[in-house]
Amino acid sequence: MKKNYHFIYIICVLLISSTIISCKHKEDDYHNIKDAIDAKSKNYDGISISSEEFIGxxxxxxxxxxxxxxxxxxxxxxxxxxxxxxxxxxxxxxxxxLKDSKKAHWDISIxxxxxxxxxxxxxxxxxxxxxxxxxxxxxxxxxxxxxxxxxxxxxxxxxxxxxxxxxxxxxxxxxxxxxxxxxxxxxxxxxxxxxxxxxxxxxxxxxxx
Ligand code: HEC
Ligand code: HEC
Ligand code: HEC
Ligand code: HEC
Structure with missing residues (x-):
């Protein structure tokens, strides 16, 4: 039983590290994270990313x-x-x-x-x-x-x-x-x-x- 788990664990680690390595390759197309965000926000699958809809x-x-x-x-x-x-x-x-004026801003105290x-x-x-x-x-x-x-x-x-x-x-x-x-x-x-x-x-x- 225990051995099986070890085996699955190793497979998982291999899978995860290979995806990380392949992703890293893509990120290298940009100088830094900001360039990547700027480039990708321009056009994302034909849809531009913008905060405008959140600002509503x-x-x-x-x-x-x-x-x-x-x-x-x-x-x-x-x-x-x-x-x-x-x-x-x-x-x-x-x-x-003003005499006998009520305190206008009674609800404000500093x-x-x-x-x-x-x-x-x-x-x-x-x-x-x-x-x-x-x-x-x-x-x-x-x-x-x-x-x-x-x-x-x-x-x-x-x-x-x-x-x-x-x-x-x-x-x-x-x-x-x-x-x-x-x-x-x-x-x-x-x-x-x-x-x-x-x-x-x-x-x-x-x-x-
Ligand atoms: C989105 C909400 C938010 C905005 C916008 C905001 N603050 Fe704060 N501020 C907080 C919160 C929450 C705390 C309390 C942090 C804590 O107690 O740990 C805080 C703490 C502070 C403190 C207390 C000292 C400190 O750092 O804990 C000061 C002074 C302060 N803010 C000033 C400002 C000023 C000046 C601005 C605008 C330039 C501003 N805040 C904008 C939420 C905000
Ligand atoms: C509905 C009427 C009303 C509006 C609107 C109003 N005020 Fe007043 N305010 C008064 C009156 C009346 C007084 C004088 C009597 C008093 O001191 O409460 C006053 C007094 C004050 C004082 C002096 C208070 C003190 O304790 O010395 C300040 C400061 C002030 N107002 C600021 C403001 C500001 C800033 C605004 C707008 C954001 C505002 N008020 C809008 C009616 C108004
Ligand atoms: C530290 C700075 C500061 C002090 C001191 C201060 N105010 Fe204000 N006051 C503001 C600001 C900034 C706003 C606008 C807040 C906003 O954008 O909602 C405001 C808003 C107000 C409003 C409008 C509030 C509303 O919701 O209609 C009134 C009335 C007012 N102040 C009166 C007073 C009075 C009266 C005093 C003294 C007792 C006082 N303020 C002291 C900074 C101050
Ligand atoms: C004339 C100077 C002055 C101005 C203008 C002023 N403050 Fe303050 N503020 C102080 C002082 C002094 C204290 C108390 C000392 C401290 O805790 O830093 C304080 C305290 C605070 C605190 C609480 C700090 C704590 O320990 O939790 C906050 C938050 C804060 N101010 C936000 C604001 C915001 C927002 C504005 C603008 C609307 C503003 N202040 C304008 C001088 C100022």
């Missing part, structure tokens, strides 16, 4: 950051209380001083860094409320809110540009589309609880034996 009806905008050009979801149409100027017809300080660093107008442009603002006072469009985050979270921003932080939408085939920071992080309360993976408990296994 998500409205996207194209951005270029450094050497990376890719799509991110458009935001403004997704934000409930946009345009802000529908209510913000006066300057912010005048709005805030749990992001500490309140010495962070208040509403660290991010929102008090003079032009339909925009965000950089620390130095430059307007940032709500669609480009990642430019707000990148000022303080350089490492995550660099990773994200390269596709390492945050999710690529569905497929590696071009065009590349990535979720933007606020698709995952609530800017007012961005922290996620760390989740530990379930562990395989070797002690329990020993006890069972």
């Amino acid at each position: 009806d998500i409205n996207t905008i194209e951005i270029t950051e450094g050497e990376h050009t890719f799509l991110i979801p458009e935001r403004k149409s997704q934000i409930k209380s946009y345009a802000c100027t529908e209510c913000h017809t006066k300057d912010l300080d005048q709005m805030q001083n 749990n992001h860094a500490d309140d010495k660093t962070m208040n509403c107008i660290t991010c929102h442009n008090a003079k032009k409320i339909d925009d965000l603002t950089s620390i130095t006072g430059t307007s940032i469009d709500f669609n480009n809110s990642y430019q707000l985050c990148s000022q303080c979270h350089t490492r995550q921003f660099e990773d994200w540009k390269g596709g390492a932080h945050g999710k690529i939408l569905e497929s590696w085939a071009p065009p590349r589309a990535s979720m933007t920071c606020v698709n995952c992080h609530n800017p007012h309360d961005p922290h996620f609880e760390t989740k530990w993976p379930d562990r395989f408990n070797t002690q329990k296994v020993k006890e069972r034996d």
